Amino acid sequence: MKTTVTLNMAAALVQFLQRQYIRRDGVEHRLINGVWGIFGHGNVTGFGQALEEHGGRGLPYLQAKNEQGMVHAAVAYAKTRQRLGTFACTSSIGPGATNMITGAAVATVNRLPVLLLPGDIFANRRPGPVLQQLEYPGSQDVSVNDCFRPVSKYWDRINRPEQILTALPEAMRILADPAETGAVTIAMPEDVQAESYAYPAHFFEKRVYTVARPACPTDDLRAAVALIRASRRPLIVAGGGVHYSDAVAALDAFAAATGIPVVVTQAGKGAILDAHPSCLGAVGVTGTAAANAIALESDLVINLGTRLSDFTTASKSQFQHPRVRFIGVNIHAADAHKHGAVPLIGDARTILGQLARALAGWRVPASHRAAVKRHRATWDATRATLVSPKRGVTLTQAQVIDELNQACGTDGTVIHASGGIPGDIHKLWRSQARDDYHSEYGYSCMGYEIAGALGIKLAAPQREVYAFLGDGSYLMLHTEIVTAVQEGLKLTIVLVDNHGFGCIHGLQRGSGGNSFGNEFRHRSGANHRLEGKPVDVDFAKNAESLGATGIRAHTREELRAALVQARAAKGVVLIFVTTPADVRLPGYSWWDVPVSATSKVPGVRSARAAYDRAVKKQRFYY
Structure with missing residues (x-):
């Protein structure tokens, strides 16, 4: 039996990626479902050649037209698959690599897995500076790929072919971990991709990374249940974590059993269907009048799989009950603790089951259910007006x-x-x-x-x-x-x-400013400004x-x-x-966008006065 397999680094990478799987609830899924790529001198003769020779159906190649775009495609794929699989994305060194940085930020901010494999400068340094190489005077070991560090959950540079033996398993672990996942970047020097090594044969055996469904600790659960039972106007804020943990059915049943109203973030839309009597729709800056009205008066907010962005919390002004408390249900510990919440760290679906059993027979007060029903009906009428002919x-x-x-x-x-x-x-x-x-x-x-x-x-x-x-x-x-x-x-x-850039144009005008720099217009007039015809x-x-x-x-x-x-x-x-740029929907909450305190423009001064009043509503929850 062969104990080693001699391959160049790029070929070993291709062989390894084809044998990585992720498992949840007993079902296996391929972790890396293919490679998006645009080739250049930094990867075409290494990773590109290896894909052609060793990839095949096990690791299909998809040809993108923009490096940022291919990362977006991989991220959207991972989101649709509830993080149970993604793509790798490869580019040449230089601008091809840096084009992927925005996509990396999208992945990491949204906690979605994507594997980035940019080519890199020569590890042996002999031909440097090579085409597209950044010369950094403070170090010989810096390339543009170091820009990926702050937007990656894991970053590594393979300077010797055997280094993938330790780098790749760690990279896969991060990709498969729902609490740590995001962009993973493995920078591949052009020369190292083509270098060979006698790899252990077992390195290429099938590996399965299991996504567990951890329950939260009993003491934390007991504290959360006590808060819920003591509340009069509780609210659930459902985020993307409900989808990623496949907890939609569990949330539907929990809301039906308890009568607790549910509002949704952008990522949480669909976590509860709008036909459900407990659903109040979107919350926060982009929220409905119904959701925000209930949120303002809620004495307990259960943050279910959400990271609580400023749009969700209306820049920390959305929850105004003087004694409001929070419960944080999240696989990510930092998110679970936000707003000083009682943290229930674990899988959302599992924890909903724990809460349902502990709260069996309990329902919110009839007055709260009546208020939810009333606000739903009012919003239905308002929505009909908003979409009616103008x-x-x-x-x-x-x-x-x-x-x-x-x-x-x-x-x-x-x-x-x-x-x-x-x-x-x-x-x-x-x-x-x-x-x-x-x-x-x-x-x-x-x-x-x-x-x-x-x-x-x-x-x-x-x-x-x-x-x-x-x-x-x-x-x-x-x-x-x-x-x-x-x-x-x-x-x-x-x-x-x-x-034009209509959203920012509206924000600009809504903050008292004049139209400047946001409309797609020809230059005209004495000042030769962008104020002519569209x-x-x-x-x-x-x-x-x-x-x-x-x-x-x-x-x-x-x-x-x-x-x-x-x-x-x-x-x-x-x-x-x-569509007309000046027909806009009303907002039902506030967003913290600072306005100049010293402008001489009357509209800006008025907007600043309104800002000063609004900022006083911000709360520090702990």
């Missing part, structure tokens, strides 16, 4: 969302990430299925939507996937349309055009030039027909809709 306006973004919501049904998934869309869709979307809503709002990365839609479709090919984005985000990163066409994947892209872009033609089908929709009826046409079509369809 005089003098052909089609609003709210109406686009309503039509898309209906078209999506139970077998579709909408994906969004940036601009004004997340604020509107979080309020208005009514989840009909647990996986009909995919939001990247941890990093709110422009350009995520189309690339992310690829990842969803690869993870769930049976679902209709709708990428919903604005013109600003589309212009930043739309080239993965070509990849979707190349791979024969069906996507529907709904693009709303408001001639720059007209035919996005339908642009998509057609990349291999998609372009459809223009000017009215609600045309949009409805376009969505029907897109569902019946094959391949990529882009629906181009123009």
Whole structure:
């Protein structure tokens, strides 16, 4: 029996990745499901050649058109798969590598696994400085790949081929661990990729990383149950952790049994369906009037699988009960302790079961259930008004969302990430299925939507996937349309055009400022500012030039027909809709965006006075 296998480092890496698995509830899944890549001199003759020779079906190669885009696709895939599998992404040294850094931040901020394998400068240093090498005067051992360190959960540089024996198992452990996962970066010097080593044969045996479902300690559970039983107006804030632990059914049953109302974060949308009588919808800055009204008065908040971003907490102004307490249910200890919560550290589904058994027969007071029912009814009426026709306006973004919501049904998934869309869709979307809503709002990365839609479709090919984005985000990163066409994947892209970075323009104007730098306009006037006519872009033609089908929709009826046409079509369809930039939905909470304290602009001075009043509502919970 051979005890060693002689391979170059890149080939050993390919062989190793094909034999990594993750297991939860007795079901195994492949951990690394393929490699996204764009080759250059830093990886084509090493890792690229190894993929061609040793990859095959076990580690398929997907060709991206932008390095950032391929990381987005991998992240969206991992999110759709509840973190039970991801992709590796490889690039050449230099700009190819640094293009992946934004994607790495998206992964780590959202606690989603992705393996990044950038090429790196020569370990032997003989030909340095090589093409694309950064010369750092303070060290000979720094390259642009060191920029990945702060946005990676694990980072390593392989300077000798045998170093993968210790680096790769640790990298896989981090990827598979729900409490530690995020971007993992293994920098691969160009020369080392091609160097050989006699690797132990058992290094290439199948490895399975088990995702456990730990329960929380009995003493912490007892303290949490006492708080719940003593509360009069409790509330559950459901985050992405509910999805990742596959706890949707458990939350549905727990809310039904106890009557505790549930509000959802962006990542938690769909954790409870909107038809559930305990569901109040979105909470926080992008929340519904119903959810935020209940949150203001809640005396106990159960943070279920959420990291409590500033949008969720309305910059720590959302929970105003003078004696409000918190319970934190999370696999991540730091998240479980936030707001001075009683920490229930463990698996969300397991802990919901523990709580359900300990609270058997207990329900919230009838007065609280009545208040929830009343606020739900009021919001239903308000929502109907928000999506109704507006005089003098052909089609609003709210109406686009309503039509898309209906078209999506139970077998579709909408994906969004940036601009004004997340604020509107979080309020208005009514989840009909647990996986009909995919939001990247941890990093709110422009350009995520189309690339992310690829990842969803690869993870769930049976679902209709709708990428919903604005013109600003589309212009930043739309080239993965070509990849979707190349791979024969069906996507529907709904693009709303408001001639600029409309969300930030609205924030700018809403804070008393003048319009400056956010609209897509020609230069004009004596000061030669960007104040001329809007720059007209035919996005339908642009998509057609990349291999998609372009459809223009000017009215609600045309949009409805376009969505029907897109569902019946094959391949990529882009629906181009123009919406007014100045028709916006109201907000029902506050967000801390500091306004100049010394501006001479009257509107800014007024906004500053309002800011000074609002900031006094911020609470320090401990």
